[in-house]
Amino acid sequence: MDTKNILLIMKKEAGESLKNRWFVLYTICFSALALLVLLFSTMGGDIAGYSGFGRTAASLINLVLLFIPLIAIITGGVSISNERENGTLPYLLSHPISKNEIFVGKFLGLLITIWFSILLGFGLAGVGVAIIGQQGDISGYLLTVLLSALLAACFLSIGFLVSVYSGKASKAIGISVFLWLFFIILGDLGIMGTTVAMDLGIKQVFALALLNPTEVFKVASVLVLSPRFEILGPVGVYAIRTFGQQGVFYLLFSILIFWTLIPLGYGYLVFTRLRREEK
Amino acid sequence: MIKVADVTKKFGKVLAVDSVTLDVQQGESIALLGANGAGKSTLIKCILGLLDYRGEIEIQGHNIKENPKFSKSLIGYVPQDPLFYDMKTVSILEFFGSIRGVDDKRINNLLNLVGLEDHKNKLSSELSGGMRQRLSFAIGLLSDPPVLILDEPTSNLDANARGDFLNLVKEHKDQGKTVLFSSHRLDEVYFIADRVLFMKSGRVILDEKPENLASSLGIKVKINLRIPESSIGDAISILNKEGFVSVGSNGSGLYVEVEEGNRALPFEKLIKNNIPIEDFSLQESSMETVINHIEANGY
Amino acid sequence: MSAEMVHTVSPDGPFTSISLAIESAKNGDIIEVNSGTYNEHVIVDKTLNLVGINQPKIDGGGKGTVVLIKAPDVTFKGFHVSGSGESLSVEDTGIVLDSAQGSIIEDNSLDDVLFGIYLKKSSGTIIRNNNIVGKDLPIAVRGDGIRLWYSSDTKILNNTITRARDLVMWWSGDTLVKGNKIEKGRYGLHYMYSNNNVFEDNLFSENYVGGFLMYSNNIKFQNNIFARNQGPATGYGIGFKDLDDIVAKENLFVDNRIGLYMDNSPHSVDSWNTLEDNVIAFNDIGISFMPSIERNIIVSNSFVDNAEQVEVRGGGTLAGNNWFTNGRGNYWSDYVGYDENNDGIGEIPYKSESLFESLIDSYPNLRVFVFSPVAQAIELASDAFPVIKPEPKVTDNYPLMNYKIPQRYEAEEKGFSYKLFVVSLLMVLIPSISYVFIKRKI
Structure with a gap:
């Protein structure tokens, strides 16, 4: 692999996306969301100097949780399928550049674009909150940004896996939206149903819930914004007792990184080795 | 320069390219003819390494599978319908220029060469078909590669644009580039090709010089002649006597089919017999006629 | 002498x-x-x-x-x-x-x-x-x-x-x-068999449990703050077990795991407890009741942004308690009604009837899904199909429209944060500058 080519593709992807008006829209949405999260959770909304991880903050985390995966998985989903559909991919491949370089370059380029959007969004919100005034330390804020970035990486990676299998952007979007819905709601609903029907124990519920990267993100956000696991009930207590505060954090981060690397790695294999032809 | 040895490509059960072997010398210009689905594009994509295949393909001695990047760096490819990212013309050139390690000076020269200098800040979507094809050609020439491969490059161009484009290709052929192109049009073949390969059902069934093509295939040109109505009958019998087979009347005159290279003959005979010719038109043999002919003759 | x-x-x-x-x-x-x-x-x-x-x-x-x-x-x-x-x-x-x-x-x-x-x-x-x-x-x-x-x-x-x-x-x-x-x-207050006591103006904070009182009667709480008591498995701002004739007024229960925990209180059949003008805010659970508790008068309190406002352990309802008297109920931050005649009291009752909450009250293991989109989805579903709505845990016919925080609990001034400002500004600048660089090339 040639770093020069990877950088070139990265720059092309980032440049094209940054010019896109969707990028502006995402960023505005992120900013608004982040501003509200900050205002209502760690830094704002308080009584007698006390603040808590209230419902409002929670529902805003919820919005972030809906928003970031959707954008990331669709961005990933159309990344390669769109070029395939437009025919620009075979044309690009007729030049002395390899599929490895294209894949890696595209992923990094789009990841950077989404990360830029997240940074800008949270950054603008942070500037706003700083001017309005806040107290306390900013590590929760930074961890939230980091978690959002990881969540975006996860779903971008899943999107790429969808993309290498799709010949058409529309098909990729369809599959992406379905997977998004699955991760956001259907999967959890299934686990809840199973728990009620089969009376699953704490360990099983914990394990099943953490299969889902969005659930991992949520648990980690709760840990960041409200440093107690009791809020998650017996399962949270089990997690803290078994792994410790630090351990749970490492576990959650590992799962998010795992969910980034596995679909990405498999997508890479499919794109560069298993699916060798671009007609 | 290009060596294709026993290359076979299947799509599912369909044989798209069937044991093709060919050897293109440096500076040679090869036309690939054949009906749609004959395997021309598939063969080109195999040579470009876009498709997997059985057999061996080498560009200047470099195997495309084993050394794809270097092999591709020797080829400039102009696709049938060039598809670009929606970027500025000059940015597109810079992008592919970076892949091929070309500097800005070369890019300006090429913009100049293909006449896109005034349009370099337009988005690719704002370019006309001819401009897009010239941009595509400029991209093909970026690293000044020894081999140019063109897949029906003129099929979407109007007459003027086609002429300009063919002249560009011809110039580069004359400068010593090895050219492989597929086409639908005989005039392009005559204009550029040193050799014509005819493909059918994935096989190369004819390998001929273009000047011999017509005669070896017995391709004929149809000449329509306008002559006074009173002379039509005489004219037909004269031409029949002279050995022209396909002769007949057509309202205001008659038609006659002659072999390529013998177009003047019917005129000569009729004038000799004092039959006045008021006007004429030529109906060139089209690609379809050639294809029909070859198919009919079972090559 | x-x-x-x-x-x-x-x-x-x-x-x-x-x-x-x-x-x-x-x-x-x-x-x-x-x-x-x-x-x-x-x-x-x-x-x-x-x-x-x-x-x-x-x-x-x-x-x-x-x-x-x-x-x-x-x-x-x-x-x-x-x-x-x-x-x-x-x-x-x-x-x-x-x-x-x-x-x-x-x-x-x-x-x-x-x-x-x-x-x-x-x-x-x-x-x-x-x-x-x-x-x-x-x-x-x-x-x-x-x-x-x-x-x-x-x-x-x-x-x-x-x-x-x-x-x-x-x-x-x-x-x-x-x-x-x-x-x-550990326990801010640990308490048994002690009657007729008065607690005023105390602060119980960052203990495992703010206070836990048992087997006593006639206790008054006024103007106390129970904050950030978040011990594992307990974490009550205050907990009452077998306690009669409590009067709790103008206390602040904030950011505890559970604001108030009620176990078999009141205990005697002729006893009533009164919770009035308290602020119960930002707790994981506002008030948690063991099942079938009755005879608590809970009015004029403000329930602000508790992740779960009221819990009934094991599921069920709290109908035997007074959630309003004389046309006044409590403030509920999740109330979605309206006040047409501007008397400060909502026109439609507040009902704590979340399907998700009743699920997690019955299946505590499912609490791990709080704040997930799936929880929201379940609420939406139960709004769309009222058949699957649980019986309301709490019905407050006169919900208050505004919450009131006792004067002395007003928040302190917040200053301009240089640290946050600088970090956030960096976060804005990094992509912006990179964008300029990328744009120059493409």
């Missing part, structure tokens, strides 16, 4: 130790102790007035109880008591009052002690303005900050207890606990 004498203790004499001065003193005498460190264990067995000048230090050297008061009506004021032993079984303490009725323990500072101030059968005592810091030990082997044992009619005023185990009150009624700060302990 001879005149009371003043005995002076200082490192240079006349008395070089407090014990020697006590030995020479008679009931009613004053012992003035000048600043300095006195390495001794003091036993006060006469009714004396012990006054420290500039906080003389009495150091028990890490052994036993440092000061033991065994006579009634003793005043012990202005000392620094330090260095008790670490034995829980013999209860090594800073200051013990054993049958020392009517004594005053005032303006002392205690540190490095296992127990702080321990009252055994010492009713009528005043404990005022003491600052108690426990030993830096794991919570299980710490002693109590203040312990009342069969000591009624006591006043505990303006003390600070940090890093101790509990403030314990057993069999100690008719007591006033006012203006104390109890932080970073």
